[in-house]
Amino acid sequence: xxxxxxxxxxxxxxxxxxxxxxxxxxxxxxxxxxxxxxxxxxxxxxxxxx
Numbered sequence: 001x002x003x004x005x006x007x008x009x010x011x012x013x014x015x016x017x018x019x020x021x022x023x024x025x026x027x028x029x030x031x032x033x034x035x036x037x038x039x040x041x042x043x044x045x046x047x048x049x050x
Contacts, residue, residue, distance in 0.1 A: 039045065
């Protein structure tokens with residue numbers, strides 16, 4: 001007889017950061033990603049970091 005084992009998966013839900021510092025970092029990240037997308041669209045190499 002074969003045994004079947006059920007694999008339990010747990011999903012880790014990341015809560016949105018509600019702190020002021022977290023929101024500041026998220027907005028900086030969005031700004032940098034938008035800048036990189038525009039540079040990529042123009043054929044330039046995006047600048048790394050700040």
